Amino acid sequence: MPSINPARVLADLNRLRDFGRFKTGVHRPSLSAEHNAACHWFAGRMAEAGLETNIDGIGNVYGVAPGAARRLLTGSHLESQNQAGWLDGPLGVVYGLEAARVINRDPAFAGRAVDVAVWFDEEGHFGNFLGSRSFVDGLADADIDAGVDRTDGRPLRDALGRAGLAGKPRRRVTPAEYIGYLEAHIEQGDWLEAHGLKLGIVTSIVGIWQFRITFAGTQNHAGTTRMAIRRDAGLSCAELCCAIARRFPQVAAERTVWTTGRITLDPGAPSIIPGRAEMLLQVRDADLAVLQRMEGELASLVAASNRAGPCHATLESLRKSYPAVMDATFQAALEAASEAAAPGVHTRMPSGAGHDAQILSKVMPAGMLFVPSIGGISHHWTENTADDDIVTGAQAFATACAALLS
């Protein structure tokens, strides 16, 4: 069993925190100067570990061990959400690098190696999983043409050009190159912490189904329009939110989650009855049948809203990503490694967040390992994980890599 170097893992993670430091977290959007610098620094660390490094035309950073016949791919990402946490992404690439360090030069693993990939834009500043999709299924050029930074509107092509990546080819995997893909990540929820656990072996990554419900009412004067004749789109929207909150718990599975993250009333003025309202509802579950059941319930609630009136609600499906099941062999390897690193304090669990592993799982066996998030917080600069837990995870990850390559 390879032994990782705890101080080296923590030092690399802390060094990465310097790129775009924001309070105790980082602000490192995709293709920002700080993100580009982090990628170049990390490429240098991979080169020091004996990996051949390359950044391709979509900004993926690869570290490839020369000459190995049997390879395991590891990876995660280096950009962050805006003003967010220091471990969301970096944890996985540093674990991969550490596994490569301790395995690739070990004579016992001759001819076998860990490669490392830094996937571009897992956090979705310019699109959806652009880096891993480019690697797996050859993302269309048109998708890159269409990409704009959701914060500042900068076109993806311009940002790639300024990073020196214009015209570079994009690497596309031949699945036979790898025995599979292993990714580590912070949990981002509080399941591990709340249950006193140190490691999570991901069974599947949730599907995310996103809907827009639009309410058409009648815009009118808030002072002169009698209550009896109003068609207040905002009120209809609020009532559907409440109906969902009453009904969904009755039909959801244990870990189903749903969120109304945005409500917009139009025109949004205090003296005008909203003539139009819109809400974005997202449902996540690791079981396709549950997602289908929830969608059916949502359609029923929208139909009931329309029967009740007075506004008309329209339900649209905006996005459906399907649950991604992790490979059974990879789950077993992670579980055995977890038992070795943290006896009795690990569990199998679904991932409520999306990860590049769901994209890689389309073409090769994939697995994921979680470490606890303090207070379940993520996508916020206070996101954190105890140093001891980071080290335990790094050891379990390297052990699982070694086992899968054996």
Added chain:
Amino acid sequence: MPSINPARVLADLNRLRDFGRFKTGVHRPSLSAEHNAACHWFAGRMAEAGLETNIDGIGNVYGVAPGAARRLLTGSHLESQNQAGWLDGPLGVVYGLEAARVINRDPAFAGRAVDVAVWFDEEGHFGNFLGSRSFVDGLADADIDAGVDRTDGRPLRDALGRAGLAGKPRRRVTPAEYIGYLEAHIEQGDWLEAHGLKLGIVTSIVGIWQFRITFAGTQNHAGTTRMAIRRDAGLSCAELCCAIARRFPQVAAERTVWTTGRITLDPGAPSIIPGRAEMLLQVRDADLAVLQRMEGELASLVAASNRAGPCHATLESLRKSYPAVMDATFQAALEAASEAAAPGVHTRMPSGAGHDAQILSKVMPAGMLFVPSIGGISHHWTENTADDDIVTGAQAFATACAALLS
């Protein structure tokens, strides 16, 4: 009884529609080029009618009959809401001008006269009733310094300067100058139309009480945060909206209205549980006791929301304008004039919208006359009133002016 000239009234109103024409309505925000041009054109029409005209330092346009001892003030406004109706404001100033035309030069009214005022910014682009407040209670210079256009952020001082009004004195009324103030306006609601009526005699102008309710929850990841531990500020906000919709009808008076015109979820992203939400609630009634009762109910609902949890709601009062009762003598004069112009098809009614008459009523007797709004529509370019109804209103208005001056 003076006879108005129907063609002249309609021609003036249609000429005003040319300033900032938008579809069948107008886009004529306060101190826009179109609004300034409309004010200058109207000043010219007042001069033709023998009134001495002046535009003061806040942009109020005055037409004063020379030499009269007993005076009635009339008025309304010439700016519009953005992309709104052609009669909201202009109707009242043209009625005032027409009454001045037919009364001031009539030897039977020697020594008595109708004056006309165009109040600045009744529509609130830069503040609240800035023009009439300046006239009545001498609006502080600091309020003008603080004014910015709510659409484009242009400072009021800059806009006044560009209109050539910088440094001009502001006229402040001595209440004894006038026997009172009379204003005509489109109803902006559908009460008259729905009841087959042609004229409304305003009994009082509603008080408007505006509240902000802020919900503090916990922002977190929409995929990894279990439903059981969420503190979703958006959901708490929606639930309060629904609680208001259930409870308020049980305690409201016949014409009480309330509106949630704006809801904001923060950060407003589909994958993030809102950590903060805000709603603006406005309540209007012509009876102070009703407003106080509604505020008490709102406080109870917010307290109930806080007892239920999991988010904390804070109720703030943003604005309280008090109901303004119209003068009994003015109501009687308008009712008699309405019976003469439209026998049997008029009613006494409160005004659900705010008007400059509520400001003038603080210092002198005031009255208001309403004409029907087709479909109850206002603050939209489709706002309209039948020509016949416009003419009927103009006649009733002039008759009431004459009666009050007798």
